[in-house]
Amino acid sequence: MPDFDGKWLREASKAEKIFEECHKKGTVLVAYHVNLSTTVPLQEDQVKLALTHLYRKVPCLRVCFGEREGTLWFREATNKNVDFKVLPETEVNEVMACLKSYQYNSDTGPLWCARLVADTSSGQCEQTTSMVDNTSTGHSGQASPHIPDDNLVSLPHSYHLFLGFHHGIIDGFSAIKICGFTATLLNDVITGKPINDDQLGEFVSCKETMELVLAKKALIKGDPLLMKKWTDEANLRKDKELFFSRIYQKPEGTEENCLALERQLDTTTTRKFLNKCRAERVTVHSAFTALADAALVELLAEKGVVQDTYNIYNYHAVSTRRYWKGDVSKSLGCHVSIIRMYTDTPRNINEIFWDFARSVHQELQSKLTSGTALEEEAFDLLKSELKDTLKFVADSPTSFVSPDYYTTNMGDVTALVTEEDNVRVTCIMRSVSNRNTMCTCSHIFHTFRGRFLHLLDYNTRFMSTEIAENFCNKIFDNLSKVIE
Structure with a gap:
């Protein structure tokens, strides 16, 4: 297996440097909650061995930072020890909060890092007929329950596996792939299968992205x-001006925090939602964005902000791999950019919902196809805005303006997490902390094993729990209505 020799690898990219600055301030950290079902009870040494193999076989997990001639670089990690703990079930609802700071x-x-918690309550979870609605107002979010599945009878043992990441080494694509690698390696350890030294992917630089950005710059x-x-x-x-700032002011003296609310649609409702999107000729992402806009308009009107049209400002995360040539399936690391959108949303949006969703779809697809995210990075380079961008993590930035909300959508990730004989991943929820930033909230969603999964990370500087719950309730109430 590769040695951890601390050799220099490459200079960190602009985004990777920003995420290290965020890490220093305890924010913009990534946490994944993976529900596992297994044929046999897991032993601590089995899980640790699987994670040790993961550490050795996944290059982006085997790096650290160092300053070289005044510039931040990546180098091989020198600490060979896996950061892994088994925690009591009483702490399950606190783990995500810990990983997000x-x-x-x-x-x-x-x-x-990784944390494992046994789940002794999974057999008590019952699925509703239309929608699983797990709403959490705690700091970390309540642990996602296992959803009953007749195919899991032979896998009676349930666990919560939590994976925490520095955002500078992974993005959503890399993290989901790592979840799949973990399940496979754990299955191999349980069965006693020999595990070779082959590397699972490559820690790829942003060289190809930068070539495209520089062309856009010219x-x-x-x-x-x-x-x-x-x-x-x-x-x-x-x-x-942020719409959420117009309807909420954080009480003085209260601690700023990143909280989370979670929703899970059952398979029947998810299928109806996907089929309706296809029939209306829009992507799930465009439909959800339209639902979020509609919910925000309703919320604003209820709070006394009444306008004929609301200019809603949002960010959409996009993997820059889509613009690369060749096979990118093994390209790990952090390769994410954003598309900025201003959407003129009418007060009567619910009366014309699918027409509005199609307009959102057309604009998003146009921006994706034309490489708008790359142009935006090119413009930032021209204006030398790196210092301004770093103000994202300051207490009171003056030049960085946050959107009304963010979205990060991975689509259907089921194929990225293969099924194993002894280990089955039944649910994956992901979260990114936004405390001590100018971020209002982030809609993080994907589909897994036939269910649409959503988590709202919200910053209590800009949103109370009451407003966050109201926002989410309106989104999913409207979703139920527009798919009928």
Whole structure:
């Protein structure tokens, strides 16, 4: 297996540097909650051995940071020990909160950790006929229950596996792949199957993305109209007031926190939602964005912010791998950018919902196809806005304007987590902390094993639990209505 020799690998990218700054402030950290069902009770040494193999076989997990000639670089981790603990079931609802503010050792690694909690209550969970609605108002979010499944009779033992990551080493694609690797390696350990030294993927730099960004930069620089377009949009952001700031002011003296609310649709409701989206010729992402806009409009009107049209500002995470050439299935690391959108949302949106959803779909698809996210990065380079971007983690940034909400959608991730004979992943929920940032809230969603799973990470600087619950309730109430 590869040695942990601390050798220098490459300079960190702009995004990776930003995520390390965020990590220092205990924010923008990634936490995954994986429900496992197994044929036999798990032993601590089995799980630790599987995670040790994971550490050795996944290159992006085997890195740390170091400063080289005044610049932040990646190097091989020198700490060979897996950061793993088995915790009592009484602590299950606190783990996500811990991982979302965890301090990793950036100088030695590892920049990830794992926690295991046995689940003795899974047999008591009952599925509703239309929608599983797990709403949490706690700091960490209540642990996701196992959903009953007739195919799991032969896997009677249930566990919560929590994986925490420094965002600088992974994005959603990499983390989901790691969840799948973990299940496979755990299955191999249980069966006694020999595990080789082959690497599971590659820790890829952003070189290919930067080549595309630099080409966009030259394009903008040589086109005065295109430069004016991006300059005007940047100026527009400076004048944008957050809608959530208009309906909520955090009480003085209260601690700022990142809380979470969770929703899970059952298979029947998920299937109806997916089929309706296909029939209306929109993606699930576009439909959900339209539902979030509709819910925000309703919420604002109830709070006295009444307008004919609401200009809603949102960010959509996008993997830059989509713009690369060749096979990207083994390309691990952090390769994420954003698409910014301003959506003029009418007060009567619910009366024209699918027409509105189609307009959102058309704009999103146009931006995805044209590589708008790359153009935005190119414009940032032209304006030398790295220092302004780093103000994202400051207490009171003046030049960074947050959107009304973020979205991060992985689509159907079932195929990325293979089924094993002795280990079955039954649910995956993901979360990213946003405390001590100017982020209002993030809609994090994907489909897994036929169920649509959603988590709202919300920053108590901008949203109370009451508003967050109301926001989510409206989204899913409207979802039930528009799929009938």
